[in-house]
Amino acid sequence: MSNPWSRWLAANDTHRYQLSRKAGWDAFVNGSPRPDFAVLTLEEMAGLSDAELEDYNAARDVWNTNPPTVRTHQLDAAYRIIEEVMASNHRDSDKLRGSVVIDAEPSLGKTTIATRYAQRFHRTTYRRYGPTTADGHQRLPVAFIPLTAGITLKGLNQKLLEFYQHPAARRGSRTELTSLAIDCVTSCETRLIVIDDLHFIDFAHRNGTEVSNHLKGLANELPVTFIYVGVGLREKQFFDEGMLGEATSYAQTSRRATRCPVVPFRIDNDAGMRAWVMLLTTLERHYKLAAARPGMLTDHARLLHTRTQGRIGSLANILDRACYRAILDGVECINADLLSAVSVDNAALQASIA
Ligand SMILES: Nc1ncnc2c1ncn2[C@@H]1O[C@H](COP(=O)(O)OP(=O)(O)OP(=O)(O)O)[C@@H](O)[C@H]1O
Ligand SMILES: [Mg+2]
Structure with a gap:
């Protein structure tokens, strides 16, 4: 039998959207907060049937494990850096944009900062320009691409295409995938690409160098700002592109990227x-x-x-x-x-x- 909490659960249970697909990202961006419900006193709880108590507790578990994102000073500081870099997003397409690198130890809220910023950016862009581009394509201001271990250049392009739910994501040669990915980003007028868990790239390895060069290539070609997110990226030589010694001065990433550290509370x-x-x-x-x-x-x-x-x-x-x-x-x-x-x-x- 249904009760207020089973009905609440039916509508508000754990969100299982995949941020790495445009449909999931859209659900995340446009989802409304869960409706609040009253806390019962111990006496009121004592008056519930077993099933009601079970549902009330299950609803509380969902509620309690999903606190709101708090505007911490880490979040504010990161937003300030991202906003500064995003200011160059207005540069015309023939000029290169900078990128932001949220580089910090595990569990400090890096992904939360990037996704919440991107969510806000998505909403603002939609409000200003509407859901469709001038050419009639679905507007997707943001692409969110979480990487996995041992990612290759082809794998990165596939992940980009998967975000756009492009049917060719699993087919196609390396070069075809690259041009399709560029087409998707361009036609959907994506302006911000978040690449999460960048530490999965080994910048000192050939595969890693290829991926990092490809990212540079995309940044050259696309009117997009990148936010890279990862753990220990400086130590992993992301900025030096895996180069050593004097060669590091040739690393363009170091000049183009702005590092955004996130610190624990002290x-x-x-x-x-x-x-x-x-x-x-x-x-x-x-x-x-x-x-x-x-x-x-x-x-x-x-x-x-x-x-x-x-x-x-x-x-x-x-x-x-x-x-x-x-x-x-x-x-x-x-x-x-x-x-x-x-x-x-x-x-x-x-x-x-x-
Ligand atoms: N500003 C915030 N307000 C409330 N909770 C937060 C905030 N930032 C992070 N959290 C909580 O901390 C958890 C970890 O945050 P997040 O996944 O963003 O960290 P991370 O640095 O990306 O971690 P990892 O290194 O494992 O990728 C989140 O699931 C969320 O529960
Ligand atoms: Mg993370």
Whole structure:
């Protein structure tokens, strides 16, 4: 039998769209936030049937694990750099545009920054120019291309074509795929291409050099700004294009790309602690727990920082689990015992016991 929460779940369960396909990207860009629902008191929960309680808890799991994107200072700082580089996006097509490289350690919110920025850019472009290009093609202001291990030049072109859901994505020679990819980007008037997980390219290897040269080629040819996202790209010689010593001065990437670092939260100074507490305050308000209270997270700011080293991805993991346990155990609030007891991801665990 249906109840308010099973109906809510039917319409708002976990989104399973694939950002790497135009349909999935479109669903992400245009999706509206989940509608809110009331938190029940413990007495109200006691009055539910087993099935109702199960559905209410399942709805809360979906809600709790999808907090809003918080405007952290890392996000703001990254947006400022991206906006500056995007200003050159207005250059006429005969002039080269710069690119942004979001280069940082794992779990710091790199992908979130790139996708949220691109989402906003997509919406603005649509509002201004409409959904169709002057030539009657579907307008796709953004392409989002996540890479996989050992990506080759052909693989990169295939991924681009897959985003546009081009039927030839799986066929065609290397050169054909390149020209098809260029056609797609041009006819859909794509202006921003986000390439995620760029660290999968080994810039010191022939395949990697080919891919990186190809990206440079595309940047030359297309009126597009690229946002590259990856872990440890400087160390992986992305900027030096895998060259060593003096040869690095020939690396054009280094001149064309603007590096955008993303740092973990630090609490060893007042401003850092304030920013961390602000993040926790925002998140704290989100969770649907019967005994939730203001201060439920901020009272444990230091403990949370030790357990996560100020990494927003590790924080998201630990809070997901704490909420789940708070519901399962019936505590209905996040407290220090829960935060100490739930598991964290492996990297956060290693760092917190080091
Ligand atoms: N600004 C934010 N507000 C709220 N939650 C965030 C924010 N940024 C990141 N997160 C949370 O942290 C998680 C990890 O973020 P994200 O995937 O963007 O990190 P990443 O640096 O790309 O990680 P990886 O190195 O694994 O690719 C997200 O799934 C989300 O839950
Ligand atoms: Mg990522």
